[in-house]
Amino acid sequence: MKNSLRANVKRGSLAGVASVGAAALLLTGCGPAPQAGTPTATASDYSGCIVSDSGGFDDQSFNQSSYEGLKKAEKDLGIKVNQVESKSNNDFEPNLRAMVSAGCDLTVTVGFLLGDATKKHAEANPDSHFAIIDFGFAKPIANVKPIIYDTAQAAFMAGYLAAASTKTGTVATFGGIKIPTVTIFMDGYADGVKYYNEKKGKDVKLLGWDKAKQDGSFTGDFEKQDKGKQLTQNFLDQGADVVMPVAGPVGKGAGAALKDAKAAGKDVKLIWVDSDGFLTAPDYKDIMLSSVMKQMGTAVETVVKEDKEGKFTNEPYIGTLANEGVQLAPFHDLDSAVPAEVKTELDQIKKDIVDGKLKVESAASPKA
Amino acid sequence: MTDQNEPQHPGGQPTDPDADKNDADKHHAGKHHLPTPAEEETAAVVSLDTAGGAMEPSAVPATAQSGKIPGPPETLVRRIFTGSGMVSVLAVLLALILGGLLIALTDKQVGTTATYLLARPTDFLSAVWSAATRSYVALFQGSVFNPRGAGIAGQIAPLMETLTIATPLITAGLGVALAFRAGLFNIGAQGQIIMAGILAAWAGFALHLPLGLHLLLVLVAGIIGGAFWGGLVGYLKARTGAHEVILTIMFNYIALYLLRYLLNTPAFQRPGETNPISPVLDASAAYPQIFGSQYRLHLGFLLAIAATVFVWWLLNRSTVGFEFRAVGANPKAAQTAGINVSRSTILVMAMAGALAGLSGVAQVAGTEKVLTDGVAATYGFDAITVALLGRSTPWGTFAAGLLFGAFRAGAVQMQIQTGTPIDIVLVVQSLIVLFIAAPPLVRAVFGLNPRRKKRPTAGKTKTAATTGGAA
Numbered sequence: 052m053k054n055s056l057r058a059n060v061k062r063g064s065l066a067g068v069a070s071v072g073a074a075a076l077l078l079t080g081c082g083p084a085p086q087a088g089t090p091t092a093t094a095s096d097y098s099g100c101i102v103s104d105s106g107g108f109d110d111q112s113f114n115q116s117s118y119e120g121l122k123k124a125e126k127d128l129g130i131k132v133n134q135v136e137s138k139s140n141n142d143f144e145p146n147l148r149a150m151v152s153a154g155c156d157l158t159v160t161v162g163f164l165l166g167d168a169t170k171k172h173a174e175a176n177p178d179s180h181f182a183i184i185d186f187g188f189a190k191p192i193a194n195v196k197p198i199i200y201d202t203a204q205a206a207f208m209a210g211y212l213a214a215a216s217t218k219t220g221t222v223a224t225f226g227g228i229k230i231p232t233v234t235i236f237m238d239g240y241a242d243g244v245k246y247y248n249e250k251k252g253k254d255v256k257l258l259g260w261d262k263a264k265q266d267g268s269f270t271g272d273f274e275k276q277d278k279g280k281q282l283t284q285n286f287l288d289q290g291a292d293v294v295m296p297v298a299g300p301v302g303k304g305a306g307a308a309l310k311d312a313k314a315a316g317k318d319v320k321l322i323w324v325d326s327d328g329f330l331t332a333p334d335y336k337d338i339m340l341s342s343v344m345k346q347m348g349t350a351v352e353t354v355v356k357e358d359k360e361g362k363f364t365n366e367p368y369i370g371t372l373a374n375e376g377v378q379l380a381p382f383h384d385l386d387s388a389v390p391a392e393v394k395t396e397l398d399q400i401k402k403d404i405v406d407g408k409l410k411v412e413s414a415a416s417p418k419a
Numbered sequence: 420m421t422d423q424n425e426p427q428h429p430g431g432q433p434t435d436p437d438a439d440k441n442d443a444d445k446h447h448a449g450k451h452h453l454p455t456p457a458e459e460e461t462a463a464v465v466s467l468d469t470a471g472g473a474m475e476p477s478a479v480p481a482t483a484q485s486g487k488i489p490g491p492p493e494t495l496v497r498r499i500f501t502g503s504g505m506v507s508v509l510a511v512l513l514a515l516i517l518g519g520l521l522i523a524l525t526d527k528q529v530g531t532t533a534t535y536l537l538a539r540p541t542d543f544l545s546a547v548w549s550a551a552t553r554s555y556v557a558l559f560q561g562s563v564f565n566p567r568g569a570g571i572a573g574q575i576a577p578l579m580e581t582l583t584i585a586t587p588l589i590t591a592g593l594g595v596a597l598a599f600r601a602g603l604f605n606i607g608a609q610g611q612i613i614m615a616g617i618l619a620a621w622a623g624f625a626l627h628l629p630l631g632l633h634l635l636l637v638l639v640a641g642i643i644g645g646a647f648w649g650g651l652v653g654y655l656k657a658r659t660g661a662h663e664v665i666l667t668i669m670f671n672y673i674a675l676y677l678l679r680y681l682l683n684t685p686a687f688q689r690p691g692e693t694n695p696i697s698p699v700l701d702a703s704a705a706y707p708q709i710f711g712s713q714y715r716l717h718l719g720f721l722l723a724i725a726a727t728v729f730v731w732w733l734l735n736r737s738t739v740g741f742e743f744r745a746v747g748a749n750p751k752a753a754q755t756a757g758i759n760v761s762r763s764t765i766l767v768m769a770m771a772g773a774l775a776g777l778s779g780v781a782q783v784a785g786t787e788k789v790l791t792d793g794v795a796a797t798y799g800f801d802a803i804t805v806a807l808l809g810r811s812t813p814w815g816t817f818a819a820g821l822l823f824g825a826f827r828a829g830a831v832q833m834q835i836q837t838g839t840p841i842d843i844v845l846v847v848q849s850l851i852v853l854f855i856a857a858p859p860l861v862r863a864v865f866g867l868n869p870r871r872k873k874r875p876t877a878g879k880t881k882t883a884a885t886t887g888g889a890a
Contacts, residue, residue: 105793135834136841138827139796141786144715145580145831153835163694164791189691229683231693271676415693 098131099124099355100155102146104162107136112273112299112325113232113347114161117184120351121159128356143168151176157358159351162186163230169195180363182354184347185232187417191365198350199417200370202232203239204404205343205377206295207411208397209322210243212341212379213293214255215393218318223258223291225268225282225305227298231415233269236297236324236343238262238413246400246409258286265414270301279304287312287319293340295322302328306335313338320385327380340388342380350376369417373405507808509861510854511822518847519551522839526550554839561832562825572713577828579714583786585824587612587778587798589723592805592816593730594649594774598663599811600734601767602747607652607667608775609799610674611645615779617678618644620790621687623700623783633703634784641780642773648674649772650765657761663768671799679792687790697790706785719781723820726774731813733770743767775799808851 101121103110108118118134125132133153135146143160147168150158158179160169163186170188173181173195180194187197213222224240226233237260244257259282260267270278279301283294287308294309296302302323309319321328321335323342328335350368357363370376379397382389403409523529529550532543560566562581568574591608598605619641628636652666681687682695689698706717733740745753746763754760782794805823809815830844854861861867 105796133835135831138830138841138845140791140793141584141782141796142827142831144786145828149831149835163696164793166696167699167789186694228679228695230695234693271679 095129095131095359097128097359098133098153098155099157099159099358100133100135100150100153101159102143102150102161102165103134103136104143104164105137105139106162106273107138108134110273110299111331113184113345116326116345116347117159117161117351120348121355123348124352124355127352128359130355130359140164144171147172151179156180157182157355157363159184159354163232180358182351182368184351187367191367193365194363196354196363196365197367197417198347198354198370199367200232200235200345200347200377201411201416202235202343202345202370202377203242203411203413203416204372205345205379206236206239207243207246207404207409208372208379208400209295209341209343210240210245210257211247211400212243212389212393212397213240213295213320213322214244214247214253215396216320216340216389217255217291217293219290219292220254221256221258221290222293222295223283223286223289224295224297225259225270225279225286226296227270227273227301229269233297234260234265235413235415236295237267238415239343239411240295242411242413258289258291270298270304273299273301276301276304276307280308283308287317292318293320293322295324295343297324299325303332303334306332306338309338310335320388323380329380329383336384338385339383340385341382344378344380345370346376346378367417371405372401506854506858506861507810509865510851510858513854513861513864514847514850515555517850518843519555520547521846522554522837522843523547523550525840525843527838550837553837554833554843557832557836557839558826558829558844560829560836562829565832576714577832579710579716580828581821581825582720583715583717583824584827585820586717586719586723586785587781588801588805588823589817589820590719590726590777590781591775591798591802592809592820593726593813594645594771594778595802595806596809596811596813596816597730597734597743597774598767598771599806600747601743601763602750603653603656603764603767603771604664605649605652605667605768605771606664606803607649607670607772607799608778608802609795609797610667610671611648611772611775612779612782612795612799613671613674613678614648614772615641615645615776616783616790616794617674617681619776619780620697620700620783620794623704624698624790625686627701628703630703633701634706637700637704637784638780641783642776645776645779646769646773649775650769652772653765653768656768657764675792678790678794682790682792695792700784700788704784705788706781715786717781717785719777719785722777723781723817726777727813727817730774734813739763739766775802778802 099121101118103114103118106112106114108114121132121134124130133150133155135149137143137146143165147158147160147165151172156179158172159182161184165183166186166188169181169183170192173179173192177194180196181192182196182198184198185200187199188195210222222244224237226237241257241260241262244255247253248255258268268282270282272278279296279298281304283296283305286294294305296305298305302321306321309321312319319338320340321338322340323329323332323335325345325347326342327344328342329339332339347370350370354363354368368376372378379401400409404411523546526546529543529546532539532546536543561577563578565574565577568576591612594611595605595608619637622637622640623633626633626636648670652663652670655661655666656663679695682697687697688694689696706719708714709716709718709720734744742753742758742763743766745756745758746760746767750760753763778798779794782796782798783790787794801823805819806816808819808822809817826844826847830841833839833844834841
């Protein structure tokens with residue numbers, strides 16, 4: 052008895068859901084039918100492909116930026132795009148094989164984890180071209196173009212900016228996982244702070260990274276935002292007022308902690324990484340001092356364009372301040388908070404780095 | 420004591436040579452008390468019920484029945500793991516249908532045609548149909564047989580890929596299933612795979628030994644790593660009574676972060692690099708590829724078959740396995756009967772860990788040849804699903820591992836040929852698990868619930884049970 056009642060209720064609710072769904076379909080389904088034989092836009096025969104690592108194309112980090120670069124190339128250059136996401140490291144090989152056999156002219160692989168698989172397939176398919184993001188081979192491979200970044204250059208500017216902006220005399224940074232593509236930000240940031248101290252005879256302290264020891268604070272992954280929040284809270288308690296999280300989406304945790312502090316009356320600032328945080332993390336607009344940008348999308352599009360025009364080389368693409376592969380983002384809303392003097396100094400630093408007068412070095416810097 | 424017992428139990432006893440068949444019977448017999456929605460509260464009572472006397476008393480052996488006598492830890496286990504084979508098949512079917520609808524929903528063409536649904540409904544329906552079928556065809560071509568492959572070798576390449584991906588799923592799944600049978604929720608396959616991976620990989624890239632010996636050492640190192648990690652949980656549970664679910668979950672974290680730490684030390688990194696990725700294992704440490712270098716299928720798959728046979732033998736033929744099952748059915752009764760429950764707990768967890776360890780070895784010596792923090796992927800957790808889907812029987816787990824391997828392998832083709840997001844494939848898999856874990860749901864959908872009307876239903880259920888057996 053009890054059961055039959057329950058069954059009826061269940062059936063009733065299912066029917067309800069179904070009818071709502073049907074109604075929704077009917078409401079949206081009133082448009083006119085298209086004429087038969089509408090031609091689709093003709094694309095070029097060139098196909099650019101991309102294989103993600105297990106982060107997927109929605110990782111708000113290098114997979115996503117690279118993918119967006121390829122999508123932009125699809126629109127601008129009229130190429131065909133093929134993409135495949137890896138769910139585990141086991142997927143790399145079959146995914147790459149599938150891309151090669153799908154006739155991809157250029158396959159972009161994302162991250163050092165794909166290094167071995169890329170090498171293997173590149174050597175087995177000498178006629179196909181590959182590009183790998185954020186990884187350079189010790190021995191260059193004829194048909195693989197590494198796309199790497201000397202991020203320390205832009206991070207150096209961010210460190211200088213942070214040191215010039217702090218009111219408490221303490222700035223902080225932390226990373227997601229201790230890998231070279233993360234620590235290179237922290238190295239540059241540390242050097243920027245140090246450079247400021249040397250130039251101005253100040254003693255701005257840096258929390259979260261010790262360049263000499265190559266050790267510091269990490270959240271352990273690129274996912275758990277609460278850990279970023281916790282860590283940032285600790286930094287705030289220790290007196291830091293400018294924080295640069297190098298942890299992809301975990302940076303949002305830092306943003307949340309800083310927003311809380313700002314609501315409590317503290318003057319705190321956030322420095323974003325990878326993309327211009329003012330645009331990609333607009334929740335934190337009002338505390339976003341600047342961002343250390345890695346222009347991965349542009350690099351991918353450039354490499355695709357070159358390859359399409361038959362100008363492929365295996366020479367690494369190294370993003371620098373000079374070629375604008377890495378950049379310090381505009382200050383946007385906080386523009387007035389940065390004194391004109393500091394802006395001039397930053398321009399000078401940029402010029403000096405581009406000219407080679409100022410050397411920014413990191414253990415993780417790409418070796419050209 | 421069990422040694423003496425064995426010959427004393429002819430016929431329906433678990434140690435009997437036809438035990439597998441008995442297992443099947445058990446599940447059929449189990450049907451009349453498992454699926455009902457109200458079973459949460461009444462499972463124990465219903466268990467000895469024969470549907471109002473309309474059914475013949477079950478032929479389930481006494482030991483198995485004792486498992487359904489009220490007793491906190493094992494009733495839940497049994498309730499989950501003794502669904503019938505038919506429910507598994509129907510669950511897959513239902514998941515495929517729902518998955519097909521989901522695929523259609525996310526399809527661009529379907530979206531476009533839906534906007535003029537009323538003007539030309541046939542477009543919409545054919546778009547739905549083609550989206551779903553295209554995806555499943557791609558899934559099949561990516562996992563079993565690709566008619567467009569070059570020659571027979573190319574055509575069966577997807578099948579080889581399926582077997583490759585199934586290998587770690589099968590062995591880890593066996594580990595989970597074995598522990599389930601002993602009444603233990605082993606959530607720790609992930610950590611056991613990682614520990615095995617660490618040891619096996621280290622033996623593979625740091626030591627340089629002659630061919631044969633090297634692989635053997637890698638294999639042994641991996642098995643020991645997994646067995647140690649699992650056995651430690653068994654030991655803690657046996658000695659302190661700490662719950663194995665908490666222990667295994669925490670041990671997963673310990674293993675993962677230990678791995679991440681190690682990968683940040685120079686000993687586990689490539690010379691001259693600071694990326695958290697180990698050197699490539701020596702060629703002498705790698706599993707030989709069974710059918711040559713064109714497929715990734717490696718010796719690990721044969722070991723997975725061997726492991727399945729071993730677990731089957733262990734559970735159905737050996738004294739130790741009998742003890743495991745007795746402990747799983749009712750630890751108190753087992754203890755009273757003279758079985759050393761502590762020893763069984765430690766041993767079964769060590770064996771489960773060793774089986775998961777085989778997965779770790781399959782990863783580092785078979786497919787990846789390097790150690791990264793993604794070495795276990797999600798195999799340790801998928802293994803739980805595989806064991807559930809396989810109803811915790813060795814060959815059931817084997818088959819479930821193959822199915823999941825096929826899904827994973829086919830997912831690549833689904834993505835490439837049709838643009839179906841890989842997540843949809845995972846949704847389909849998750850739906851299967853959902854339906855497996857909730858047999859009443861599947862029965863309700865197919866109108867197979869036996870207790871809707873008291874009297875006449877009894878007969879109906881029997882028919883259902885028979886068709887289920889046939890299917």
